[in-house]
Amino acid sequence: MKWIREHISKMPSFNYLNAHILTIENTIETNPDLCIEVCKSMIESLCKTILTNRAVAYNADWQFQTLVKLTLENVFTGELHKTNKIELIRRIASVVQKLGEMRNCSGFASHGQDKQHIPFDKTTALLTYKTTDVIGGFILHVYACSNSPNSRIHYEDCQSFNESFDEENPLELGGVILSASEALYKQDYEAYKEVYYSYLNNLKN
Template sequence: MFWIREHISKMPSFDTFNTHADTIVNNIEMNPALCIETCKSLIEGICKTILTNKAYIYKDDIKFQELVRQTIEVLVINSYNHKEKLCELARRIASVAQVIAEIRNNSGFASHSQDIKNISVDSTMSLFIYKITDVIGGFILHYYMTHNNPKKDSRIHYEDCDQFNEYFDDANPLVIGFLTLSASEAMYQQDYEAYREEYLNYLETKVEK
């Protein structure tokens, strides 16, 4: 999970997915079926988080293949370089994701229990899917981080805005008695829209400089 973890480390709001990554790595040999099931859940979670961040509505019962395809196409929609090729890759990657879903359904550790005589997957399969998951998830996170435009996002996560938070706290010291509070965190919790406006203004100012 090197590529996925690399990007999660740069976006603290995605930190919860480290638990998925740990489960995947720890179960490649010990429990291949659980490893594969968690691979699917990890990609699914990343895709749904990004689509929600970008105010893109998807169906609750969306198929895994369609979810992956839509996520990549939403990310590359404003690309000026090789857009058609990227969309084609999105369709092909989605097809690979669908195979992962089918393998997961046939050998699911929890959601799709099988008869005790059912042939289980081995560590070779789980290792292969683990590597594929890191490529798919890593590419999606890489593109999201590299080309993301916060102005078009529906959600801004406080923990992802360290530079702005530090700047705002320094410019607006908040002291109550002997207690120093974070002005940026207080604004985020009490008036999210005001925080959002200040953050976007901060980004515009950085670009202009």
């Protein structure tokens, strides 16, 4: 999953998706049903993380395609003419709807199946794997490119700021050099956010 991995490397808070990726890649041929199920789960998980980062409310009982559609509507801004954007989001939602339907048919881990259940073949799993990388990678791409600030930020995603803040605010305790940015993040998260966004605004000017 080249595209998804590319964005994870730039946004370390999404490192938790690596466990999904490994499962997917290791089961394409050995367990296609599980591969398809985890593909759906990974996109669902990254959408919920993005929406929570943006403080956008969602219902845990929503259909899969509704969750993806809401995510795209909140991060996909200013890159295409409005009509084209709406049409693209609609088509992506249609694709993930089919992915959700396939997952419901397999249900290897979440639903369980009768012993005579006919599993998906590895070619279908491979197609699902590739499709997941395109859709998940695109969602992460537009999220990373969006100019809208996050309500929730993650320390590990702010490396440049952290290094700059530590350099400008050396912190030593008992002869041990500490990270001022990490201390601020853990002790006063709201103050950290304020300084971080001020740093970002200064970069734009």
